[in-house]
Amino acid sequence: MSQAADATHAHAPTSTGIEHKKLIMWLFLASDCMFFGTLISTHLLYRKLYPTGFTDAEGHQQFIQKLFNIELTSFSTFILLMSSFLMALAVSAMHKGQLKSFRRNVLGVIFFGLIFLGCQVYEFTHFYHLGLTIQNSVFGSTLYVLTGTHGTHVAIGVLWLILLYFYSFTGKLTGHMAGLDVEVAGLYWHFVDIVWIIIFTVVYLIEYLGPSGFWGTGLPLAQ
Amino acid sequence: MSDAVAHDPDFLTEEVRRYHHFITLALWLAAITGAEIVLIFLPVPMPIVLTVLSLMSAIKFFAVILWFMHLIYDHKLLFWIFMCGLVLAFATYAALLSLFSVQDIDTKWFS
């Protein structure tokens, strides 16, 4: 009788065969595409309108290539990619019921996620010291809000994974539902990674195309 | 994939194969990212660089969706749901970007 209840509840057949949690997460990710699309296009729009970058507090034109630290950003991109890899391993481990392997990999994801966040914080302070603030230019507004929103998504993901990690010690993270829950967390994490793939290309890399960047007439750093 | 299934030998072999796929994929992603970073500093004409960069980003993007996020193994509906969001975002914002022009900006008021 309890098995029948189990069967009805845990394995209620869905019309498509897709589990509810998975379907709803993909719907959320489709929606999040529009969300990040709006933020990214706001940034790109203003880059298109103002190819000369931004003016700092002293009124000097700043060259964005000099502002960005492409080595640091590349490093944090690699970190995020590798965290995505570890997440895939964590999901795989959970599906196989290998709790210890899951915990190791999830801890890795959390660790790499925190490194990424640390790099972002460092980058923000670096920009701030070079004179870019949220108030003093449109470029500052769009850059900080875009990358900050992405960073907030990463932070929420890290929090979620930390909670999952500790939950795995309660003995309740077992069976099919556990695999599903971890997979759904993994979907969120991977999405945050692919958004960064786009941001890295169209916000950072693109500034280095040609001597004055993709957007055109970048001025040299004022002396 | 209940506990019973998780110990099914065919399922486990499948998982082992996926594990190797993940490692291969991760290495390729890293390599492509490295190639992108090198590329932007090479003296190649901009349209080519742009095309190659876009292609590489798209490859990374779809590789993560299809393999890390399992879409290639899952029901097709999930792929199309995500595509709806992606394509709509891309089309809407491409249109929005095209509506703004540098010619309309008068910079003397705020530089």
Added chain:
Amino acid sequence: MSHDSHHAPVADKMELAPERSDLGLFRPDRTRGFFDWLTTVDHKKIGIMYGAFAMLFFLVGGVEALAIRTQLARPDNDFVTARMYNQLFTMHGTTMIFLGVMPLSAAFFNFLVPLQIGARDVAFPRLNAFSLWTFVAGAMVLNGSWLFEFAHLAGWFDNFAWHKALVYTDFVPANGWFSYAPLSGTFGQANAALQAPRFTGVGTDFWIIGIQILGIASLAASFNFICTIVNMRAKGMTMMRLPVFTWMALVTSILIILAFPAITVALIELMFDRQFGANFFNPSAGGQPVLWQHLFWIFGHPEVYILVLPAMGIVSEILPTFSGKALFGYPIVVFSGAVIGFLGFAVWSHHMFTTGLGPIPTAAFALLTMAIAVPTGVKIFNWLGTIWGGRIRFTPPMVLALGFIWMFMCGGFSGVMHSAAPADAQQQDSYFVIAHFHYVLLGGVLLGLMGGLYFWFPKIFGRMPNAGIAYLATGMVILGFNLAFGPMHYLGLAGQPRRTHTYHAGNGWETWNYVATIGAFILGLGVFLAFVNLVYTAFKGVKCASDPWNGRTLEWSLPSPVPEYNFARSPIIATRDAFFEHKHGVQKLAYENDGGEAGVHMPSQSWFPLLAGTGFLIIGFGMPMMAMGVPHAGWMVVSGLGVLFFGIWLWALEGPGGYMLKTPDDPHGAAAQAKAAASAY
């Protein structure tokens, strides 16, 4: 894996033994009355609560409208100040759209969608409750601004330091329901305290956070409904056998999840401009205020289809029922709904024809806007095809549905007039626009929703509204609304601008403004009468049969009011309009062998969606109070975030729970039918 559903099936949830969740707290399954409603996850109760709040806010928005019309009845009037007038039309629009129409549509989705697809509840019952309570929080935040305004006008804040320091003392949103930048934004240089100069006070901040919270509620509900419709259909209920109302619920939900992110981001950007000195829309730093218009209307245009598609779905159910015929061209009606939804994303700049887009974009958007009239027209022809040759019964829902067709068409005609950009150059910001959208919203959406109320009330409450009063109210609404908004076509073409608190005599506008005000009061009385009668009916109306209209869809096969488990046995569907075929055709409804003594699985009730919603309430008041400069208001926001986080976290930790509820032997003889079905399938 922990599961709490290992109890013996019970006939009534009050027979359950007290049960603790994974958190160790008692699940509120055994509550009755007030606490039962607060913790319910039953889609039917949630639908009723949405409907009740919606009807309340319709009346609030209506009072705001009557105040507007009173002010405009005569030239150079001073019934309200100019500022109050701006607040009134802003709140009227915002309330009607977000707190009136959308929740009433949500009420119908909630109540009907699981029933129409043959399911026992939605995919995520607690998420459903969360949507409701978050909506309530947003509604309280938006209308709470009035309380602040009245307190200010009464002088209650005069002795506070923060109040004395305020540059602007408007507490209610006053920038229109679309709150255009730069009026709503900032200008000039932000100073050290990040306080960039701005044009408006805290009212704008109330609007920003209120709409943001409401957006989250709508998004959560839509994710839930898409999942439900796609994933929880009864056996044999293929997508092309779904009732058109459910299809429209699906398309509407897809529109919501794809359109709301744009306004979410726009609101974040505006909030950053106002609170943190960002420059998204600040012209002094190079921000482009027109970007706000773009982002708003990228959301805003799909939003109007979000408003109208549910009403179209309702009409698509009412017309076949009272014509005694199946819907004409079902696949085309469904396809047109989907095309309208899709094209709705491509036309946003038709709200911006006068912003200097340039000839090519203007032409492109004009053409696409004209194109969207095509699938709409297709739907109308299909509705006409449905009625044609039928045996029409002019019940109140039918009269309202027929009114929809005619009045919505009028609104559509003025819409197509707008789509011609050169003509729109004159019509923009004039009363012609007001005439257009009130014809589609009132003549269309309101009549459709009222039709739905009269149609499904007997199912929801088991009581029939009085037909005489229904006809009277319908007549007053249709007469009143035509008197109010018909003349506005003329007034707009004669040059009367929108959003101006008064006008001078001598422009030839006086007579029709007066007529419009009379019409508005008749309309208001009609709506009030209808709502009062409906509420009375819910408690004391004449009881009626479970299928008083000879309905076509599955919900009519159930008793009225519908029992908690919905279907005693899950139906097996073999055709469209399966219940109608069961009654009058050859194909009988078959049932699965679930339920009965073994029981069906019911989701457990929960406090945590309510808790999470309360978190939003605290954030919603905290943010404007921060903007006011109230000391320590920042801590209010932080604690609101904390409450929200705890609500969600505990919700995740308590586990889904659930219990088994026995269902009676199906009076339709399900056992025998299931036997027959077993041999057929």
